Amino acid sequence: MSRLNDANIKLAREIIARYPRPKSALIPLLHLSQEQNGYITREAMQHLGELVGVTSAEVYGTASFYEMFKFEPVGKYLINICGTMSCALMGAHELMHHAEKKLGIKAGGTTTDGVFTLAHAECQAACTEAPTLQVNYRYRLRVTPDDLDRLIDNLRDGKLNEEFPPHGVLSKVRQSIDASRAVGAKAPEDVNESPVWLDGKAAL
Amino acid sequence: MTIVDPIKEAAPVDPNVVNITINDKPVVARKGELIIAAADRTEDFIPRFCYHPRMSPVGMCRQCLVEVETPRGPMMVVSCMTPVAEGQVVRTATDGVKKAQEGVLELLLANHPLDCPVCDKGGECPLQDQAFSHGPGESRFVEEKRHYEKPIAISDIVYLDRERCILCDRCTRFADEVAGDALITFTSRGNDTQVLTFPDEPFSSYFSGNTVQICPVGALTAKPYRFKARPWDLEQTESTCTSCSVGCRTVVQSSRDELVRYQGVDIDPVNWGWLCDRGRYNFESVNSPDRLTSPLMKNGSELVATSWSVALENAARMIRLALAQSTNNVAILGGARGTNEDAFAWAMLADKLGINQRDAQLGDGLSPEVFNLAQATIDETCAAKTIILLAPDVKEELPVLYLRLRDAAQKRKSRIIEFSSRNSGLTPYVWRTVGFEPGNQAQIVREALATPEMKEQIARGEVVVVVGRSNLAESEVFTLQALGEVLSAVPSAKVLPVLRRGNVRGAVAAGLTPKDNSGDAIDILNAAAAGKIECLILLGVDPMADVADSGLVQRAFTQVKNVISIDTMINSSNRNADLVLPAAAYGEKAGTTTNLEGRISNVAQKITPRGTSRPDWMIATELSIALGVDIGVSSLEDLNEKLVNSVVAFAPSSDAKSTHGDGVLMARETPVTISGVASKVTDRNAYNYRLVVSRTMYDSAQSTIASPSLAGIITEAAIFVNPLDLARIGVTEGANVRVGADGTNIVIAIKADNGINRGTAWLPFNHTGVDIRPLLNIASDVVDVRIEPIK
Amino acid sequence: MSKTYVHAPGFVAGDRPKIVTSRFEFADSFTLERYLATDGYKGLRAALSRPANEIHEDVKSATVLGRGGAGFPAGTKWGLTPQQVWPRYLVVNGDESEPGTYKDRLLMERDPHQLIEGCLIACYAAGLSQCFLYIRGEMALAQERVATALNEAYAAGYVGKNILGSKFSVDIILHWGAGAYVVGEETALIESLEGNRGMPRLKPPFFPAANGLYGQPTIVNNVETLANLPWLLNHGVAAYTAIGTKTSPGTRMVAVSGHVKRPGVYEIINGTTTFRDLIFGEEFCGGIRNSNALKAFVPGGGSAPWFTPDQLDLPFEASQVGPAGSMLGSGAVMVMDETTDIPAAALTLTHFYAHESCGKCTPCREGGTWLERILRRVVDGEGTDADLQQLLEVGAMICPGAFPHAANEKLGLTAVPFPYKMTTICFVGPSAFAPVHSALTLFRSEFEARVKKRVTIPVTAVATETASVGVSA
């Protein structure tokens, strides 16, 4: 069973309600289900289809477009080493080789204990701090081979549990909108008038 | 007094005309038209793959690049997404354009397997053709091509070869945008993009065949046609589908005197090029080994082959014998599956013999008076501001009409108000659904249309009522009453009658309808059951399987002395007939047919009739001679001439050419209004469930059962109730339950369906497995059943 | 004086006007408390105290240029929505993924309230009734900071119903991406926000301002663009336009990466700062590492055609960089010194764009991969002369006709002005070719050597403690 659990269904409904059209919530909900299960399962996609009112095929079509959604289990820590130009200029390829040796796997692989998955990544928006890597989408910058060794050892020893939640957990903070403050989403066809503040007068 | 300026008056400027030039030749285009569409009216062909005139353009293959003059010099644009503009200068064959088009083709071929010799599409493949006409002539791609598992079955009918796919988005766009069955989509990204279904959820769409037809390569193929023929030994002719009353335009293709494929033909007023899978693939039944090839006559308890002369002689004898006592002793059922000419020949014969009891409908149709109300065409319906549905599930019964209505609701902003007892295929697209319990629809309609919201909507413009029988377990009275309510609320509303069988409108107009106030099909069967019919003639009908009240039919058939069946195959009704005359099937005979809106169009003969089978009209003619009442028909042309000259409705089709292409509408009668029908709302016992019985696309119809590719899709009979009722009955999904009415019980699996109101139960008609018809009783207005768990 | 802060990795502060990075010096710059203590939400208050159309006028007259890549003035864009069509939406482009680009993430992590305030001002001025803040999926911290800030701002009455007690109400919805570069393209961003595959739509007809999210008028603005608005409202148009030049007023954030002494993110003065200032200036990058020679640089993100040292004196001014054959793009300068293996460097970019192709249009989907395969063969020392020609020919299938490359005095090359002709829907296709074309035109001999000698050379040497070194054989 990897449909959303009750708590997450509640959350999912809240998220769906924020958008003028339910399907817009699909990517956030895929993240939610990846957070619950560590990866995207078949049943999860069917469930999300039901929740936002599209076919499972459409959910799959969307999900498979995006790099972050994994359809098979990955390690607890997904290590993404950037290999795009700025990082490559600063030794990213060598860093990757080093990581492969250290973990005993090739890029794309997962260690047999299921702790690490190593992957090539593209530019991580930290180019001035090359070479860079991310563990579960959290940064390490100007990474030297020694840094990498230490990082892997510490992760394995559970010393960095605070900083790096397991794969699937992305943002540790969620947006929550109190009903008393929310304007609320309306389907576009239900809005026909200009916003009230466009009346030519100051709002305050 | 106003003075009219004669010059201004003489040259009205059409605001919708846009003048452009394509390759320096002037072209008159319409405002908003795309360059590629305008170019399609010239001799300059712009190559394309993703563009399809009936779907929104996506501009993704980039094959249709052309140059358009701009103030900053020529600009390369895709002609399938660029609208025309006044004074626009378009060039489709400059060096730059040619180079770009060659480039795109080379790129498309880069990963293409080029297995044309073993590809079904080879010989009629737009990729092959355009590579030849607009390609670079050679490929410089030396790398390894993309590899995928060779064809995978994505449904019962369709196979997908991803290596051949050029990712044009036609099939996926069709599934989503046209059919509303987004069961195939692009998956992955970039160079790994591929069309796929969700794992283990097949592309089971009623319209899947269209994707095969519009795929510009051989990536999608259909089981019924795979490796059947090569394009160069195909022969083809345009025709009209008669599998239901939509009347989709088709081309019928054969190879070596065998039907091998139907393709949709795009005509504006009806099907826009689409077909449903039932209509598209039931040609297999024409090729069935079970087709009758010679007349059969009862010998003891067996049917044995005989010659036409013996058969006709015996038929004449049976009819004469019966008529000798009274003309009321003979009745004709059926005729809606044949051509207008077939029906007319039989009607002439009946007239000559004085047989008044005839009916092309089987008690599940509409009273002909509905055809005399102000009629709407499909186009008028889809252009109406408000469409009121008082009809069966159009997606199940009239599939391509569903596509048109869905399009109207989705793209044309028509608003649909649906009155129904259970959700239909259109429900997701309608503006409002109003539920009713069988029997109280008139009241519900009256109340609903009186609400301010509905009144406001109705006041927005034209209103069309789509009306038909949505429940085989209720009396027609309720439908007529509800229709009456709509018409009294909106007297200007037009009516589009929906009928499942192909040529009801034509058969009725040609005369196969009760004459001189004699009874309809149900009255005929009642008379038969009462022993008052000696000879029953079945014109391509199988009442044993097709009439809702099976008890009645059985009683009728045991009483009738002689049954003469004219049919293509043995079925449950003619298995014990005295005489079976083999009829030519669809594709084996020519003539005209009439669709639900009264559109007359031709059906074509493409192959020779099997064995000695022959068209119904010919059988009528020969029988009339055997009976000594020659109806005087010497040929099909002769018969058609008689038809258009003697039946006013068919007069507009007097020029045979008018029945080609778009066809021509029947002459319309002066509209009448519908007479009030007495209301008989009955109360339901709270412990009972009121039955809705209706048809689905794939049921045990003869043409479906006899088409191997379709037969497997028919599902087992089951009863469907609201999930909450499932709990109330105390069973789980899939369990067997006992369903009883009036002392009759059946045991059947039960399933949950959110689209059904509580207290209502739905039984799909004519599915495999359990026969549900014993529950039905035509004499009662509604059917209430008990549903009990089996301990 | 240049300054760096551990809490803002990469950011280098200088003695220049700070419009969007003013709070980066504070370790708690992302909190509402700090924000309020440093003029926070004052710009919003100033905006709401005047009619909306006046605020729109201000943004127009300040010529706030888009910082997402195209450099289109925000005020003008807001004015392109069709009359009387409602609702209209704001979509904030925080998908930052153009190779070399690093600024929006800093702005979201370090000063999320500034962004929120900018969104509110835009919605007020342009009558946008809902705002979607689309943050790249791979930025966990940015998502946390923006989520926290939004929660605070909602609670404090800055976002949501009746903002600051006024009649102005708008929701800001935080939305996450999931890893696809192309989604940064505005129409793909909209598709993605609709829950679809992020495949760009063709413009025209799908100009977001007219036909965007759910077919409604939609303003798509970059994070940095919007982050400018609070300051603008606080200090006024005159103060804003006093910085920079008339056509490129204000500042902009630029990330300089690669072989410079001090790679980093700088807020520079728009229009006047030159590439030479930036790469060699002491207050900026301080020159090339190990005092090596500059070989080439990418002036505006991975999609931009490359420049060579003779273009160093071009300023950050679109009207000069465009005719010179490239673009300022997303404020990302990637610097290559003399040790750089040019074909290998180009391959990293071509690989990037081929990998990130959405697959919608043929030339990009098929051509990008084809380019990558040929180039990889060449880099691997297995290419032929014909391959070099083939690279250009496949490129011409994506970018037909004369293709721009940076002018180069030594090679006698004249630039063809940017942007280029293309057979694709969006710029990803051409971007796969731009690096190949620049590299092959400007450094052909390196390719030829590779083809002739058929040797394999590492891209760069291993990173060392101090700085890593690009080495070529």
Ligand SMILES: Cc1cc2nc3c(=O)[nH]c(=O)nc-3n(C[C@H](O)[C@H](O)[C@H](O)COP(=O)(O)O)c2cc1C
């Ligand atoms: C392939 C491609 C990728 C892009 N990526 C981004 C991006 O990551 N962030 C961004 O703000 N704009 C990006 N853009 C530019 C956007 O399409 C759009 O022009 C911009 O968000 C508008 O905001 P602005 O006017 O404030 O600059 C990209 C454009 C293209 C063609």
Ligand code: SF4
């Ligand atoms: S299968 Fe055919 S129709 Fe579908 S995308 Fe591929 S080429 Fe186009």
Ligand code: SF4
């Ligand atoms: S909708 Fe009716 S007429 Fe059209 S193809 Fe299907 S069965 Fe034939």
Ligand code: SF4
């Ligand atoms: S150019 Fe590439 S990324 Fe852009 S639409 Fe075409 S295939 Fe997609």
Ligand code: FES
């Ligand atoms: S190139 Fe590695 S972070 Fe940008």
Ligand code: FES
């Ligand atoms: S036909 Fe125009 S792009 Fe495909």
